[in-house]
Amino acid sequence: MLELFDVCRYYGGIKAVDQVSFAVGNQEVVGLIGPNGSGKTTCLDLISGVTPLTSGTIRFKGQDITHFNATQVARIGIRRTFQTTSLFKDCTVLENMFIASHLADRRSLFRPGSLRLERRRLEQSARDLLDFVGIPPSYGGRAVGELSTADQRRLMVALALVNQPSLILLDEPSAGMIVSERDEFSRLLLKIKERGISILIVEHHMRLLSQVCDRMVVLNFGRVIANGPPEAVQRDPVVMEAYLGGSNHAVG
Ligand SMILES: Nc1ncnc2c1ncn2[C@@H]1O[C@H](COP(=O)(O)OP(=O)(O)OP(=O)(O)O)[C@@H](O)[C@H]1O
Ligand SMILES: [Mg+2]
Incomplete structure (x- = not known):
């Protein structure tokens, strides 16, 4: 590979x-x-x-x-995580996931007419990934800076997994x-x-x-x-x- x-x-x-x-x-x-x-x-x-x-x-x-x-x-x-945390600490967990999705696939921002659908799809796949890495669903709205170090590290992995x-x-x-x-x-x-x-x-x-x-x-x-x-x-x-x-x- x-x-x-x-x-x-x-x-x-x-x-x-x-x-x-x-x-x-x-x-x-x-x-x-x-x-x-x-x-x-x-x-x-x-x-x-x-x-x-x-x-x-x-x-x-x-x-x-x-x-x-x-x-x-x-x-x-090919996606990566960095040695020091590269998260947006003032943004919420879900916002960090959305940012990663948009960076990985910028076209998703500009698809007319399908914005609501797109947002719902993004949110569902973000929640699935958070669940997969072991971050409780209720953490989606929390500021990243409030998470434990271990949860921040797991979130970095979730961000790397965006867009398969x-x-x-x-x-x-x-x-x-x-x-x-x-x-x-x-x-x-x-x-x-x-x-x-x-x-x-x-x-x-x-x-x-x-x-x-x-x-x-x-x-x-x-x-x-x-x-x-x-x-x-x-x-x-x-x-x-x-x-x-x-x-x-x-x-x-
Ligand atoms: N931008 C740079 N400019 C000059 N030297 C650099 C630069 N980046 C890395 N180096 C040097 O290259 C060498 C390898 O650094 P690197 O960060 O890849 O090591 P590492 O194995 O990841 O170390 P660590 O376990 O401390 O993270 C070191 O001597 C480092 O000082
Ligand atoms: Mg290093």
Whole structure:
């Protein structure tokens, strides 16, 4: 589904992402891990068209999307969440969902004569998605700023699911959750996979990764140092060395 070939992103002398190649298959959950500053977020920025590549190629469903901008990438069915919350905190939960729908499909704003019908359809699909991610229906009218961190994180996933993407990119989606919330979040990710959606997830929590990932790709100093099943990757001496050598995040 998604393929990266020798993808590079340099910032002056800094090789944030350096000759990275890996793939995400149909209905596959891939964990993208690595110490702080190893290039994980930059990888998602490159795939989602937020940042241009220095060199390399990205393909999605066989199509070359290397030079697509963020709008084009979203339109072909790749959606993402950001490491810091990118929600409109003063707007309500449902308003955030409407904004995401309009950004994903601007035509819906301008279809004459069908506005009321359109609004009802949007509202129903927004409510269905909120229910799917575990946000109670009564929260629809609440300001996002009033929600718990876990609910805000779940809402970010709901926003990424608007307009039925085939691949979602998640950047540390369980940040700020307590253990029980994170376990519940794992189950949500598996439900998303069951819907036929592929997931590329950046995470530090090994327990969550082990619960959901089919495969893990490990970055260190912008390069891929391991790519394989979670158990094998966690036992890989090169991976353990990378974590012990440069970061506070322990593997395990
Ligand atoms: N816009 C930029 N300008 C200059 N350097 C950048 C820029 N974006 C990222 N970098 C550098 O690229 C490297 C990789 O950063 P990136 O944010 O991708 O790491 P990360 O793996 O997501 O880290 P973290 O776990 O802390 O989120 C870092 O050295 C970072 O300082
Ligand atoms: Mg990051």
